[in-house]
Each structure stands twice: as structure tokens, then as C-alpha cells.
Amino acid sequence: MAILETVVIAFWAMLPAYVPNNAAVLAGGGRPIDGGRTWGDRRVLGDGKTWRGTAVGTIAGIALAAVLTVLEPTVSDTLGFAVPRFEPLAALGLAGGAMLGDILASFLKRRSGRQRGAMFPGLDQLDFVVVSLPLTALLATDWFLTWFTLEVILVVVVLTPILHVTTNVIAYKLGLKNEPW
Template identity: 45%
Template sequence: MAANGAPVALLAGRKGTPIDMGRTFVDGRRVLGDGKTFEGLLVGLAAGTITALVVAALVSPALEMQTVVLTGFVSSAGAMFGDLAKSFFKRRAGLERGERLLLADQLDFFLGATLFLTFCERCVKPVLESFVAGLILIPLLHALTNYIAFKLGLKSVPW
């Protein structure tokens, strides 16, 4: 969640460089849109990796630093990939930035992170129990954090 939420919290109101560089797809719509920026990608990767270090220090201090950093980075990259993939498909469906796509908006980053971790040989692997808990808890936490971000003026919509 840190990788997905940090760009909103830390870059709110700032105009960044769009990852798609303003390009359109064959359907004439933007590939990703202005909301997906290189700055947001870098902030997400850094925030997710730093969060992994903090959580590991608190919960599993015996883990090797290299494993923690790699797991944090890979899961953050997966989370950002999941978010970018969702944006790509939303644009293809004609949905604009900020338009709601139930469950995809809540689970894109979680599924992307899980997928990337599954294929990382040196990363801490997600276990079935944590995956199921994530499927249940993340939509609830996502709704709560988005509502808070909306109330704080960091987002224009509460979802």
C-alpha cells in the first residue's frame, strides 16, 4: 500500500512527467494519462522499499538486509506495474482518470506485487493466508485511506 499511496500523498498537486509522454494508443486514447508520472513511479518504488525496511526491522529483524531491500523493491515494482496496467485497461475502456472501476482500483497494486514476488527467487514469498487476508483487508483499507486523502484535499474523488 505504501508504494501505491505515497505518490498521491507526497506529490499531490504537482505536475510531473507522464510515463506515456502524452502518447496515444491505436484507439486514439492516451496510453496511461497524466496521472501516471515518472516522479510518482520513483516515489512509489522508494516508499515501498523503505516501508519494507521499517516493517522488517520491527517484525523480522533476523532477515538479511539484502533480502528485505530486494523484497521491498520487487513488491513495490509489482504494485506500480499493477497500477499502470489497470490504468492502461481503464483508458481502453474509455474511463478517465479518477473514474471508478470497482475492485480493480483496490486490488491492482496488491495483485501486481504478489505476482512479482511469486517469480522472485530471492524474495520473501507471500503465503496463502496473507494473500487471502490481503484480498479481504486491502479493499477496506484502500477505501479508508482514499477517503482520508479526499478529505485532506490530496485527491479530487473519495475513491
């Protein structure tokens, strides 16, 4: 498979997992998931993980998967190779897994003494991949095995941190995010 083709498929397949975190930043606010609870002297998750942000993020990812699925025939035709259509369970795994990964990362950040917004290099950039891919593999196994070849997974692992850093710096400069990570 040509490298450009692999990159396009990886990016397209991951879009429903990329969008939830950004949508959550725009929608965040309201009740925190942990309800303000602490474990020891630290919050369980912190005020940065809210019900609204999580719900809007997940829905945004699933909605994007639906839009991409409608566009798929035209895009595949134009590119000359096939990009994925998203089965409902694949969309749920990618979007829901991205939000869940971000929440688990915040749990680890609080346990390791980091305040809300503190950076955790590596985890910040790949938390959602680490959960969304296995969850999708579990929920939509055949779909996952069709599209997430070893090459695609390697591209995702390299491409995701680059995209994550870029989008977060832009969101920070636009005043949408408190920190550039």
C-alpha cells in the first residue's frame, strides 16, 4: 500500500476519535463527572471532565462518522482507493473510546498529583488512541481488522501526536483552551 494511501486511510478512520476531545473543549462546563469527589486529598477526575463535554464529544464523533459514511462513495471514487464507511459500533468505539481514554488519563493525572490542566507528555497525545482502538476492536472486530492494518496503526501512532499538538496550539491561540496541550 502506498504511504499516502495509508496516511489518508489512517486519518479518515481516526476522525471520529479525533473530534470528540475538541468538541468537548467547546462544550465543556457544568457538572463534573466525579461530582467534586476526592480520593485521598485529590479529586478523582477534576473539573475538566464534565458530563456535558463527554456527551457532546461522543455525539460529535458519532455524527461525524455518519457524515463521513455518506461521503465515502464520492471520496473513494475521487481518490481512486477506498476509505472506510463507519458501522455504528465502530463509530461508538472510536468516539466513546476517545472520551473514555481522556477520562482515564485525567484519573492517572490526579493520582500522580497533577492538577487540572497540568501536562503529561505522551499520555496527553495518545490517551484516546490507547482506549479507542481496543474498544473498537472489541465492538466492531471485523471492521477493525479490515481497516486497521499494522501499517495504519503505525501511521496513527506517529500522526496522532503531531495532529494533537497542532490542534491544541491553535485552540490555545484562539482562546478556546487554557493550555496549549
